[in-house]
Amino acid sequence: MDAYIALLPGDGIGPEVVEAACAVLDAVAQGCELVLHCETYPIGGQAIDAYGTALPDTTLHACLAADAVLLGAVGGPKWDDPTASVRPEQGLLGLRKGLDLFANLRPVQPHPALLGSSPLRPERLQGVDLVVVRELTGGIYFGQPRLRRTFEGQEQAVDTMSYTVNEIERVARVAFELARQRRKKLTSVDKANVLECSRLWRQTVTRISQEYPDIQLEHILVDAASMFLITRPASFDVILTENMFGDILTDEASVLSGSMGNMPSASLGSAYNRLGKARGLYEPIHGSAPDIAGQGIANPIGTILSAAMLLRHSLGLEMQAQQIEGAVSKALANGYRTGDIAQPGEHRLDTRQITGVILDYL
Ligand code: IPM
Ligand code: MG
Numbered sequence: 001m002d003a004y005i006a007l008l009p010g011d012g013i014g015p016e017v018v019e020a021a022c023a024v025l026d027a028v029a030q031g032c033e034l035v036l037h038c039e040t041y042p043i044g045g046q047a048i049d050a051y052g053t054a055l056p057d058t059t060l061h062a063c064l065a066a067d068a069v070l071l072g073a074v075g076g077p078k079w080d081d082p083t084a085s086v087r088p089e090q091g092l093l094g095l096r097k098g099l100d101l102f103a104n105l106r107p108v109q110p111h112p113a114l115l116g117s118s119p120l121r122p123e124r125l126q127g128v129d130l131v132v133v134r135e136l137t138g139g140i141y142f143g144q145p146r147l148r149r150t151f152e153g154q155e156q157a158v159d160t161m162s163y164t165v166n167e168i169e170r171v172a173r174v175a176f177e178l179a180r181q182r183r184k185k186l187t188s189v190d191k192a193n194v195l196e197c198s199r200l201w202r203q204t205v206t207r208i209s210q211e212y213p214d215i216q217l218e219h220i221l222v223d224a225a226s227m228f229l230i231t232r233p234a235s236f237d238v239i240l241t242e243n244m245f246g247d248i249l250t251d252e253a254s255v256l257s258g259s260m261g262n263m264p265s266a267s268l269g270s271a272y273n274r275l276g277k278a279r280g281l282y283e284p285i286h287g288s289a290p291d292i293a294g295q296g297i298a299n300p301i302g303t304i305l306s307a308a309m310l311l312r313h314s315l316g317l318e319m320q321a322q323q324i325e326g327a328v329s330k331a332l333a334n335g336y337r338t339g340d341i342a343q344p345g346e347h348r349l350d351t352r353q354i355t356g357v358i359l360d361y362l
Helices: 014-031 045-051 057-065 088-098 112-117 165-180 196-209 222-231 243-257 301-314 318-333 351-361
Strands: 002-010 035-040 068-073 103-108 130-135 143-151 154-160 185-190 216-221 238-241 266-272 278-282
Touching: 002 014, 002 045, 002 057, 002 088, 014 035, 014 068, 014 301, 014 318, 014 351, 045 088, 057 088, 068 088, 068 301, 103 165, 103 243, 112 318, 130 165, 130 243, 165 185, 165 196, 165 238, 185 196, 185 222, 185 243, 196 216, 216 222, 222 238, 222 243, 238 243, 266 301, 278 301, 301 318, 301 351, 318 351
Parallel strands: 002 035, 002 068, 068 278, 130 238, 185 216, 185 238
Antiparallel strands: 103 130, 103 266, 143 154, 266 278
8 A cells, every 4th residue: 555645844843853754664664565755845844944934835735745744843933023924833724624634533532641641630630531623714713803913002812713614513522533433422612601602502412413313422511521521530431612612721731641742633624635544644643842942852742642533543554553552652651751651769761762652563
């Protein structure tokens, strides 16, 4: 089988963690009859420096033509000027929109060996196994108008949150289908006591739930959800929420797994690739970590687990995906740690060393 993968290392630690994930993908490919065709394209700040835009056309077209996209991270202090008209994040948002990747899956499964790395008490983390399905191409991230103007003699900024029924239905179906393969519980998170978008969200999710009588549906307001996520995280199975709430809640949820560095994600739409599977974008949920960029010490596990999701969802290689997840799990169980998950006094491996350990366990 041939698979075409667009690699977008991006900024900061992006190139380091993507290199690690590629080594793992190459090793897996050797073990099965998979021929990987990987090409690297610019995105984010690095693309702004070279081409004046965070998402060059060649990058978008290559991603549209690829079977899957693996991304590192975008952004950094160099491009943080709030008055700049081009920003690295536009690359990522443009890519999500350009590929119509409306469903972002962010699984949270704290590894038993890492319960001590989370600031939460270990007994709270017992049995946590949840997935956040975050709507990714709508809401306040993309709503119009978005502008600055003068209003009553003052400078005013406007962002718009908007959702159509169709946008809610399609991501809700992804969440219900996922819940069906899991523990059959779906928590929809909104702010229906205040926002019109959330009232449409709740109505629509409730209506779609009639197609899924086997799934237990609950609605929780986002402020309460943020609290329950740390007071009773094990009570969640699939969490469905809109774009910005999902952004915030998944950073919070990453604390459950000990470090953001461990967290993978998959962004899917309704398009199929050449292989008849979902064309997807896979990326760790962490950012570009400019403070440690270039030192070779970043935790590559989030990206390596994203590569596993890529094999599962875009190439249909479930067994190989589990092979990677198993190897990561063994490395953690046997005490191998990068700096972000090491306890005081524990030996810290750098990016290449922990990748080497994972390759050995494959
Ligand atoms: C994420 C990130 C992005 C987002 C940024 C980099 C635009 O925080 O993927 O969670 O807000 O979606
Ligand atoms: Mg985020």
